[in-house]
Amino acid sequence: MSEIVVQSVERTYRSGGRAVHALGPVSMEFEAGRTTTIVGPSGCGKSTLLRILGGLDRPSAGQVLVRGQPVGERMDGIGVVFQRDLLLDWRNILDNVLLAAEMKGLPRRAVEPRARALLDELGVGDFADRSPWELSGGMRQRVAIARALLCEPWLLLLDEPFSALDAMTRDQMGVLLQQVQQTAKTTAVLITHSIPEAVFLSDRVLVMSGRPGVILDDIAVDLPRPRTLALREEPEFAAIVRRIRVQFERSGVLA
Numbered sequence: 367m368s369e370i371v372v373q374s375v376e377r378t379y380r381s382g383g384r385a386v387h388a389l390g391p392v393s394m395e396f397e398a399g400r401t402t403t404i405v406g407p408s409g410c411g412k413s414t415l416l417r418i419l420g421g422l423d424r425p426s427a428g429q430v431l432v433r434g435q436p437v438g439e440r441m442d443g444i445g446v447v448f449q450r451d452l453l454l455d456w457r458n459i460l461d462n463v464l465l466a467a468e469m470k471g472l473p474r475r476a477v478e479p480r481a482r483a484l485l486d487e488l489g490v491g492d493f494a495d496r497s498p499w500e501l502s503g504g505m506r507q508r509v510a511i512a513r514a515l516l517c518e519p520w521l522l523l524l525d526e527p528f529s530a531l532d533a534m535t536r537d538q539m540g541v542l543l544q545q546v547q548q549t550a551k552t553t554a555v556l557i558t559h560s561i562p563e564a565v566f567l568s569d570r571v572l573v574m575s576g577r578p579g580v581i582l583d584d585i586a587v588d589l590p591r592p593r594t595l596a597l598r599e600e601p602e603f604a605a606i607v608r609r610i611r612v613q614f615e616r617s618g619v620l621a
């Protein structure tokens with residue numbers, strides 16, 4: 367069953383008498399427990415779409431149904447990770463992870479064991495008492511993922527979470543995210559600029575056009591899991607990467 371249904375959604379931004387048609391119309395459905403990645407050129411409305419899915423922005427036309435209900439402004443059970451990790455410098459790592467739970471009024475003792483377990487699982491358990499500035503970019507992003515997963519979200523929204531990282535760290539983070547998803551089985555929507563990363567992480571890739579973004583292609587990625595980086599050398603993998611690249615070439619996004 368589809369957990370999220372997007373029906374003819376459009377978004378036009380208006381500021382100072384100017385209107386920017388940023389997105390759509392787009393229609394799509396997301397199934398529970400699957401990871402879908404959205405790729406598309408800069409400025410095509412990917413972040414706009416993700417914000418609308420999370421109830422952080424409203425469409426100008428169309429609607430989004432979450433489990434049959436129109437998307438609300440303050441939805442529970444959503445974890446979000448952005449390109450910038452947004453860790454608070456005056457809190458240590460553990461307290462950064464606990465922030466969302468604190469804001470919900472959950473007692474610390476109820477969630478601290480899970481926070482520590484997540485930091486362990488993500489390979490930064492030894493840094494629980496450190497400050498964010500003591501950690502590398504990759505480690506900080508692991509903390510941001512732990513924070514997003516703390517309250518066991520049913521939906522994980524990731525907006526270019528690895529874009530600020532170097533290539534090797536980025537690959538490692540991809541493998542890690544995939545491992546975490548293997549256990550958590552959260553419905554996830556990811557945005558990335560990297561076509562190989564999209565294919566590696568997803569059950570499905572949506573390819574968007576330039577602004578206003580519409581869906582050019584909807585590609586199932588039926589590659590076996592768990593996936594290792596060696597998969598990227600396989601012909602099946604390369605074939606899907608090529609299909610996405612061809613879409614971009616046809617639409618003039620890639621010369």
Ligand SMILES: Nc1ncnc2c1ncn2[C@@H]1O[C@H](COP(=O)(O)OP(=O)(O)O)[C@@H](O)[C@H]1O
Nearest residue numbers: 379381386388407408409410411412413414415
């Ligand atoms: N709050 C806003 N006000 C006006 N224009 C915006 C706003 N947010 C985004 N835009 C414009 O909408 C378009 C899509 O933006 P965005 O969703 O951030 O694209 P992407 O994430 O694909 O790069 C861009 O042209 C951007 O400049």
Ligand SMILES: [Mg+2]
Nearest residue numbers: 412413414525
């Ligand atoms: Mg964006």
